[in-house]
Amino acid sequence: MTLDVLKSLSLTRITIGVMVLAGLLLFPPLAYFCGAMMILAGLTGFCPLEKLYTWLLGAPASCSLAAAPGAGRAAGQDLQDMSADQIKTAVAEKYSAVARTPGAKFNFPVGRKFAESVGYPADALDALPAAMWDSFTGAGNPQPYVDPRPGETVLDLGCGAGLDLFFYAKAAGNGAKLCGLDLSGAMIEKARSNLEACGIRNVEFLNVSADAIPLSDASVDLVTANGIYNLSPDKDAVMREAHRVLKPGGRTIFAEIVLKSALPEEIRKNISDWFRCIGGALPKAEFVARLTAAGFREVKVLWEGRNARTGHELAVCAVIRAEK
Numbered sequence: 001m002t003l004d005v006l007k008s009l010s011l012t013r014i015t016i017g018v019m020v021l022a023g024l025l026l027f028p029p030l031a032y033f034c035g036a037m038m039i040l041a042g043l044t045g046f047c048p049l050e051k052l053y054t055w056l057l058g059a060p061a062s063c064s065l066a067a068a069p070g071a072g073r074a075a076g077q078d079l080q081d082m083s084a085d086q087i088k089t090a091v092a093e094k095y096s097a098v099a100r101t102p103g104a105k106f107n108f109p110v111g112r113k114f115a116e117s118v119g120y121p122a123d124a125l126d127a128l129p130a131a132m133w134d135s136f137t138g139a140g141n142p143q144p145y146v147d148p149r150p151g152e153t154v155l156d157l158g159c160g161a162g163l164d165l166f167f168y169a170k171a172a173g174n175g176a177k178l179c180g181l182d183l184s185g186a187m188i189e190k191a192r193s194n195l196e197a198c199g200i201r202n203v204e205f206l207n208v209s210a211d212a213i214p215l216s217d218a219s220v221d222l223v224t225a226n227g228i229y230n231l232s233p234d235k236d237a238v239m240r241e242a243h244r245v246l247k248p249g250g251r252t253i254f255a256e257i258v259l260k261s262a263l264p265e266e267i268r269k270n271i272s273d274w275f276r277c278i279g280g281a282l283p284k285a286e287f288v289a290r291l292t293a294a295g296f297r298e299v300k301v302l303w304e305g306r307n308a309r310t311g312h313e314l315a316v317c318a319v320i321r322a323e324k
């Protein structure tokens, strides 16, 4: 068996099973030790075996007992065996788990510390309900580059729990029309209640996939996003849809993880690497070329910097702007 197959079967699960059996048959204290480890993992999310395997193999081999809700069935699945619809279902389940249990363990950063690390100011976050930032999972911080103008129609693709939408609503004012779109129903519900709690009424939500946006052609001034393309199996369709709904002269400004060069094959194979927005990442030049092929012009990388989201040495976070 290859290392990848072993990893996908979850080494920790196999090891705990073997130790329990060996303990019961040969050396009972081993079975007690395993029991204690399972209780520790269940109560605290800390799994010593997982740490050991991460250290030995250089990548997490998920601890079944400490795994996040929603991690289950799809966690180790090979992308080649999954249809686009299955990938979208798995993504929706995973990000719904982030919305419902943001404090659980995920293989990507979630929440307040991460938001601060990519540049969201602590005092701005302090002024918001915790539910607004506790499930933040953006690719970075597009805020300094996104320029919603008073009265504009703004569509945020993959809006999550609504942190970016909140700032756009404040900048565009009461006369604006905002729309948050997300595949995850739990994220949409959380965003709706977050914005309501902040008194923002001029926002609607769409619980659909961004590759088929139920809005009319040329109806939006600004399409934003913070980490949606790498989770979408059909990036070209998302780009075409963003372009279609924009008014002539409209713009898209978003943050996404892009690559300095192609990734090793093993990082591109597994759904768990897709969840952390790296498995589906494209080299920067290819990303820009695809936006152009979707009809965008003036495609510019406004900022490029540390990739706090996935931490891979070949990946950077980019803020990209393009026009219709």
Ligand SMILES: C[S@@+](CC[C@H](N)C(=O)[O-])C[C@H]1O[C@@H](n2cnc3c(N)ncnc32)[C@H](O)[C@@H]1O
Pocket: 088, 091, 092, 095, 096, 135, 136, 137, 138, 139, 157, 158, 159, 160, 161, 162, 163, 164, 181, 182, 183, 184, 187, 208, 209, 210, 211, 225, 226, 227, 228, 231, 232, 233, 277
């Ligand atoms: C990386 S998270 C970022 C969420 C949010 N923008 C933030 O900054 O916290 C990506 C979000 O996009 C949603 N998503 C992924 N693929 C999608 C798709 N094809 N269509 C719509 N939403 C999608 C996920 O459910 C998730 O909430």
